[in-house]
Amino acid sequence: MKEKWLVVSNCQTAGLGNCLSLLCPQVDIDTCDIWRFRSERSEWLSRIADYRHLIFNPELQEMGLLDSIPLDNVTFVPGFDFRGFHPDLAYVTREGVVIKSAMDDYHSLIVATAYRRGLTPDSAKQLFAASTYQKLGYFSIWESEKKMLVDRFSAHGLDVRAEFVKWMREGGFMHSKNHPKIGAIYDVASKVARKLQGDAVVEAGIRPHDNLVVAPIFPIYPEIAERYGVRTGSYFFKGFDSYRPFHLDEFIASSYDVYSGYPVEELEVHSPHYEKAMNLAWEQI
Structure with missing residues (x-):
């Protein structure tokens, strides 16, 4: 009988599970995202003993969902979170509830701030320029974002420093700040597989489909793409479950x-750059 592994992570769960299935065909891989695990925790706890290895996102432990679970066969694999390509991506809430945009949870800090400041849509569009990005600090976060990403994996015994160089050579490796492309997930899965299976890992040169392509894809703005040597810079956005891109x-x-459906003073914009954005003299940019 094949041994069984359980993968529990965030929106990257399916990709990680599919990659591990390709790398470890002698293992049955079950997957469950964090939100389902939380809602069905008792049921999953009753089945934990069935699994030889548990591949968990460390957020589970931070949320207290692993209390009472022995951790001796747990391998922690953090999710990707990298703002280097998408510093303008923000979240907007009202009374703690996320407001949905054409990009689902994703918003633009520049657009949201321009609206709050009373600028017209045409004036907001003029702000999408290197001079704005420079003043907002978008060009100064790369090294800190890279370090946080590398350190996040390193803290759990996964060294991705060489892989980061590889990902950059292949182009932008993120669809958005928290949605990596499947190649990056595969490289992390390969490290996990070799850690757990050693020479039994099968490298067939096959990659699973990129399931996160169906989710919103936030563009790498041309000025940011040029700065980091990425060839795919654009102002074309892609929403949920649609392959029709739309322009800025x-x-x-x-x-x-x-935003017009809410009192402007109740729009809460969440971004590390928000305070700087609100304090800028936008009319002088």
């Missing part, structure tokens, strides 16, 4: 339409 103009218009 449409994104700004739809965002303004969404």
Whole structure:
């Protein structure tokens, strides 16, 4: 009988599980995302003993969901979170509830701040330029973001320093700040597989489909792409479950339409750059 492994992570769960299935065909891989695990915790705890290895996102432990679970066969694998390519990506809430945009949970700090400051959509569009990004600090976060990503994996015995160089040579490796492309997930899965299976790992040169492509894809703005040597810079956004990209103009218009349904003072913008954005003399940019 094949041994069984359980993978529990965030939105990267399916990709990680599929990669491990390809690398370890002698193992049955079950997957469950954090939100389902939390809602069905008692049921999953009753089945934990069935699994030879548990591949868990450390967020589970931080959330207290692993209390009472022996950790001797747990391998912690953190999720990707990297803002280097997408410093403008922000979240907007009202009374703690996320406001949905054409990009689902994702918003643009520049657009949201421009709306709060009373700028027109045309004026907001003019802010998408290198001079704005420089003043907001978008160009100064790369090294700290890289260090946080590398350190996050290193803390759990996964050294991705060489892989980071490889990912950069292959182009932008993130669809958004928290959605990596499947190649990056595969490289991390390969390290986990070799840690648990050694020479039994099968490297067939096959990659699973990139399931996160169906989710919103936030563009790498051309000025940011040029700075980091990425060839795929654009102002085309892609929403959920649709393969029709839409341009910055449409994104700004739809965002303004969404925001108009709320009292402007109740729009809460979440971004490390928000305070700086609100304090800028936008009309001088």
